Amino acid sequence: MTDDPYKTELIHHLLAIDTADAMDSALENLLTPAEYQEISKRLQIFKLLNEGVAHRKIAELLGVGIATVSRGSRALRDTH
Incomplete structure (x- = not known):
């Protein structure tokens, strides 16, 4: 904790x-509407990364930058 x-x-x-x-x-x-949307997309990034979807495809699907997906990938790696 x-x-x-x-x-x-x-x-x-x-x-x-x-x-x-x-x-x-x-x-x-x-949260602001933008914060709520951003958190929702981050969760989807984690889900898609766990499913093995390529970083560029995730960025395209969710309308986020590749850096956002890479940050999500690092966060997942750090928790495992």
């Missing part, structure tokens, strides 16, 4: 949410 009390509070807040609709509402209230 993180030593940052703000992150800890955020994690506990999100863990207390028990439905998809409530989570969607909470995320819409916490």
Whole structure:
């Protein structure tokens, strides 16, 4: 767990949410539309990387830069 009390509070807040609709509402209230969209795309990057899709194809499919996909790839590598 993180030593940052703000992150800890955020994690506990999100863990207390028990439905998809409530989570969607909470995320819409916490994030700007652009932030919500960016996080959603980052999750898709992880999913597509795990499926073995090429970096350039992911960038094309999601409308993101290749650097964004590469950053996602590094993040996945660092968690495994």
